[in-house]
Amino acid sequence: MIEQLSAPTRVAVLGASGRMGAEAVKAVEAASDLMLVAALGRGDSLDQLATSGADIVVDLTVPESTEANVRYAVEHGMHAVVGTTGWDSTRIAALEALLAAHPETGVLIAPNFALGSVLASAFAAKASKYFESVEIIELHHPEKVDAPSGTAVRTAQLIAAERKAADVPPSPDATTSELAGARGCDVEGVRVHSVRLRGLVAHQEVLLGGPGEQLTFRHDSFDRASFMPGVLLGVRNVAAHPGLTVGLDGYLDLGL
Numbered sequence: 712m713i714e715q716l717s718a719p720t721r722v723a724v725l726g727a728s729g730r731m732g733a734e735a736v737k738a739v740e741a742a743s744d745l746m747l748v749a750a751l752g753r754g755d756s757l758d759q760l761a762t763s764g765a766d767i768v769v770d771l772t773v774p775e776s777t778e779a780n781v782r783y784a785v786e787h788g789m790h791a792v793v794g795t796t797g798w799d800s801t802r803i804a805a806l807e808a809l810l811a812a813h814p815e816t817g818v819l820i821a822p823n824f825a826l827g828s829v830l831a832s833a834f835a836a837k838a839s840k841y842f843e844s845v846e847i848i849e850l851h852h853p854e855k856v857d858a859p860s861g862t863a864v865r866t867a868q869l870i871a872a873e874r875k876a877a878d879v880p881p882s883p884d885a886t887t888s889e890l891a892g893a894r895g896c897d898v899e900g901v902r903v904h905s906v907r908l909r910g911l912v913a914h915q916e917v918l919l920g921g922p923g924e925q926l927t928f929r930h931d932s933f934d935r936a937s938f939m940p941g942v943l944l945g946v947r948n949v950a951a952h953p954g955l956t957v958g959l960d961g962y963l964d965l966g967l
């Protein structure tokens with residue numbers, strides 16, 4: 712009997728010469744169920760996506776271009792797995808409207824593809840309602856162009872939602888005099904501090920404080936290889952999840 716093999720999923724990577732894109736190209740090439748059909752960089756025409764016959768576009772570019780890239784993919788019937796930062800509420804709303812007109816298309820926006828990071832953020836959010844105080848410290852390599860990190864914004868949003876649902880008051884803070892930036896920035900009521908330091912890749916601590924105790928959730932990506940299992944998970948699952956999914960946890964069974 713001849714075994715019927717299913718055709719590999721055709722994948723295009725945008726931002727293929729970047730730190731993440733280059734790693735994603737290698738990961739797709741190494742996966743026997745996937746076929747890399749396009750690897751595009753800045754200045755390449757998006758029409759190469761359509762001519763490549765890609766089923767799925769992986770966007771690892773820059774905040775200025777990611778929205779147009781994803782719009783092109785959706786309008787041309789391709790699913791998208793997006794790691795690029797910069798997806799604020801206005802962009803998300805516009806993408807949701809676009810997807811409503813393309814109900815069979817899936818888009819995953821994953822602020823962080825590292826499974827440990829996704830877990831740390833989810834656990835920290837769940838725990839945060841039991842503590843008076845919460846602050847986030849994110850630490851990254853000095854080439855990073857945006858601050859705070861997309862992961863920190865997402866973590867703060869998850870924390871804020873948990874604390875709001877549980878009627879937890881704002882974190883106590885008596886500061887009345889401040890050198891600008893000393894207390895970080897405010898993301899939905901959560902203070903976020905950004906460190907940029909040579910030698911780092913991507914790291915985050917969520918500090919939870921209560922009377923006489925502290926609980927810290929820390930995650931470290933020491934290498935961009937840490938993001939690749941999540942990228943592949945996204946690529947393999949996005950077609951089965953039409954509409955917009957924000958956060959890789961949407962494809963995981965965290966039981967939280």
Ligand SMILES: NC(=O)C1=CN([C@@H]2O[C@H](COP(=O)(O)OP(=O)(O)OC[C@H]3O[C@@H](n4cnc5c(N)ncnc54)[C@H](O)[C@@H]3O)[C@@H](O)[C@H]2O)C=CC1
Nearest residue numbers: 726728729730731752753772776794795796821822823824
């Ligand atoms: N979700 C996640 O787990 C992770 C997300 N990121 C995010 O991914 C993005 C990329 O990060 P890096 O690879 O470190 O940056 P990078 O600067 O090394 O790479 C970005 C690449 O995109 C290219 N590019 C810019 N505009 C383009 C366009 N219109 N079409 C095709 N290519 C274009 C640039 O020339 C560059 O090669 C950032 O937003 C970063 O925050 C980074 C690491 C992990």
Ligand SMILES: O=C(O)C1=N[C@H](C(=O)O)C[C@H](O)C1
Nearest residue numbers: 796822823855860861862913
């Ligand atoms: O630019 C980076 O490097 C990273 N960007 C993402 C973010 O902003 O959260 C994910 C990870 O932290 C690495």
